[in-house]
Amino acid sequence: MFGNGINPFVIFFASILTSNMILSNFLGMCSYISISSEYKTASGLGKSVTLVMVITNMINYLVYKFLIVPLGLEYLRYIIFIMVIAATVQVMELAMDRFLPDLHVKLGIFLPLITVNCAILGTTLFIIIRDYDFLQSVLFGLGSGLGWWLAISALAAIREKMAKNKLPKGLAGPGITFIITGIMALAFIGFSGIFTIT
Amino acid sequence: MEILTTVLSVSLISGGLALIIVMSEHFLNNYGECRLDINKGEKQLTVNGGSSLLASLSEHKIYLPSACGGKATCGLCKVQVLEGAGPILPTEIPYLSKEEIEQGYRLSCQVKVKTNIALLIPEELFNIRAYQTTVDRIDKLTHDIKGIRLRLPDDEEMSFKAGQYVQLHTKPYGKVKDSVFRAYSIASVPSERKEVELIIRLVPEGICTTYVHEHLSEGDPVMISGPYGDFYLRGNCSELVMIAGGSGLAPIRSIIYDVLEKGLDLKMNFFFGAVTKKDLYYLDEFAGLAARNGNFIFIPALSAPRPEDEWEGETGLITEVVDRFVENADDKEAYLCGSPGMINACLNVLGNKGFDQDKIFYDKF
Structure with a gap:
């Protein structure tokens, strides 16, 4: 049911809501849990993830189509994708620092963190497995990034509100965060009627 | 054959990516020569832009205290920057008080040198350095006090005020697996810039004093850093x-x-x-x-x-x-x-x- 033929915009909206990277695939959890105690920081991280996802997915798509497949290196794709992501993030940070210093102040510090974010590699692999074309890949990357941003911002907002409340000792920190994430995931299931691709 | 192509293609791809990074490092991270103006013209350094202020200073043998090695987790490498440091980063804010932010204090490990920078470094810090010394002489002064005389490397000198101290860095010995450092006052006169004398009393179970008393002998290398401290002669009296x-x-x-x-x-x-x-x-x-x-x-x-x-x-x-x-x-x-x-x-x-x-x-x- 995946593959060419699905409207790229359906993919875009679906990746934000119904097949959200965090809330339905549970990818990119480490930074989602650890950097979600403050809304401002979480939102900055979300934006960086979105940016990196779009760019690395485009590059990985091209690398896959024009390098990996012609050379028959499919069995090496995981290693190659990770290297490409790491290198891209590195170059992006340098370029951002040079040409967009203001943006670098806001987002740049998150870039090294994102290199090892599994949501990034996850999107690339979904694109390969589901056999998306270029436009679909770009919109899928953008949508997944925005979805990730939405989820971490929502969580951070909840945690910020919750910081004023007393919690049982054993639940404080990651414990309650996982429970909230679970409830949020349940809520996102409510969107599943809107699109049919998942 | 398949192994060979695997190795070859992975090497080629990673080599290519490394090349891209090196090239972009060269073009994007090249901020040309930048001038560091320390203490309002007291010292001018010319450095190649692109690395952190902390690293640029240490390249010129000016060592700011730093325990984390530039990861913005210790907050020790604070300096007052007058101009050229750019906006303050979120990584620095937790380590600076409101007053410090107003006065332009920054973590030097987070400030990247991109243009000319004017900064203030306290005179004492300016002077602090690490020296790889050699034990020249060990005297037994009393049953539990030893005087040790350390010779600085031939091309180095230490200038200090009478009363200040140095930190002596131990090497792992016996059951002690870590290197530690302890502070000892300098017993020799400041005009003797090539040698430093310390007086060290054996503290039972003391890691550093045991090292000095039982594991150090003449001719051994010893690392010291300094001078530190505000206990020194003022002399505003008779x-x-x-x-x-x-x-x-x-x-x-x-x-x-x-x-x-x-x-x-x-x-x-x-x-x-x-x-x-x-x-x-x-x-x-x-x-x-x-x-x-x-x-x-x-x-x-x-x-x-x-x-x-x-x-x-x-x-x-x-x-x-x-x-x-x-x-x-x-x-x-x-x-x-x-x-x-x-x-x-x-x-x-x-x-x-x-x-x-x-x-x-x-x-x-």
């Missing part, structure tokens, strides 16, 4: 009252030699306290100095001399002796170095004599 106990003699000795050598017009009274005669050292040296210099008075005192000591000098706690000899606080500064107990007792006595708090300088250990 008379000094100096009180030391045990290995607290070290900074006082440096001050005495400094005053004599510079020919300062200061009267010096040095009270040196110990328990029995076997705890005293450098007696002949100071007695000789006192005999040759009319403005230097040396008063050693024992709190519990044994009969076999045949002690004819002052007896009693050092505070009692000071109480007997020091009449008033007129135009005097006091310098104390010893255990916290001794210092606190002396602060009381001196306070009763009329010494103002800002005329008493001390080094507790």
Whole structure:
């Protein structure tokens, strides 16, 4: 049911809501849990993830189509994708620092963190497995990034509100965060009627 | 064959990516030559932009304190930047107070040198460096105190103020797996820039003192860093009252030699306290100095001399002796170095004599 033929915009909206990277695939959890105690920081991280996802997915798509497949290196794709992501993030940070210093102040510090974010590699692999074309890949990357941003911002907002409340000792920190994430995931299931691709 | 192509293609791809990074590093991270202006023109450095301020400074052998190595987790590498550092980063904010942010303080490990930067570095920090020294001589001064003399490398010198201290870095030995560092006052005179003398008392179970007393021998390399500390001679007076106990003699000795050598017009009274005669050292040296210099008075005192000591000098706690000899606080500064107990007792006595708090300088250990 995946593959060419699905409207790229359906993919875009679906990746934000119904097949959200965090809330339905549970990818990119480490930074989602650890950097979600403050809304401002979480939102900055979300934006960086979105940016990196779009760019690395485009590059990985091209690398896959024009390098990996012609050379028959499919069995090496995981290693190659990770290297490409790491290198891209590195170059992006340098370029951002040079040409967009203001943006670098806001987002740049998150870039090294994102290199090892599994949501990034996850999107690339979904694109390969589901056999998306270029436009679909770009919109899928953008949508997944925005979805990730939405989820971490929502969580951070909840945690910020919750910081004023007393919690049982054993639940404080990651414990309650996982429970909230679970409830949020349940809520996102409510969107599943809107699109049919998942 | 398949193994070969795998290895080859992975190497080629990673090589290509590395090349891209190196190239972008070269073009994007090249900010040309930047000038660092330290302390309003006191020192000008030309560095290649692109690395952190901390790293750029250490390339020129100016070492700011840093424990985390540039990860923005220790907050020690603070400097006041006047211009050229760009906006403050979120990584720095947790380590700076509101006042510090207003005054332009930054973490030097987070500031990237992209343009000319003007900054202020406190004079003391400016001077702090690490030295790889060699043990020149070890003297057994008493049953538990050793004097060690360290020689600096041929092309290096240390300038310090009499009374300051250095940190001595140990190497792992025996069961001690880590390298530690401890502070010891410099006992030699500041004009001797090539050598540093320390006086170290063996503390039972002390990691560093055990290292010095039992594992260090002449000719060994020892790393020190410094000079540190604000216990040094002010000299805004006509008379000094100096009180030391045990290995607290070290900074006082440096001050005495400094005053004599510079020919300062200061009267010096040095009270040196110990328990029995076997705890005293450098007696002949100071007695000789006192005999040759009319403005230097040396008063050693024992709190519990044994009969076999045949002690004819002052007896009693050092505070009692000071109480007997020091009449008033007129135009005097006091310098104390010893255990916290001794210092606190002396602060009381001196306070009763009329010494103002800002005329008493001390080094507790």
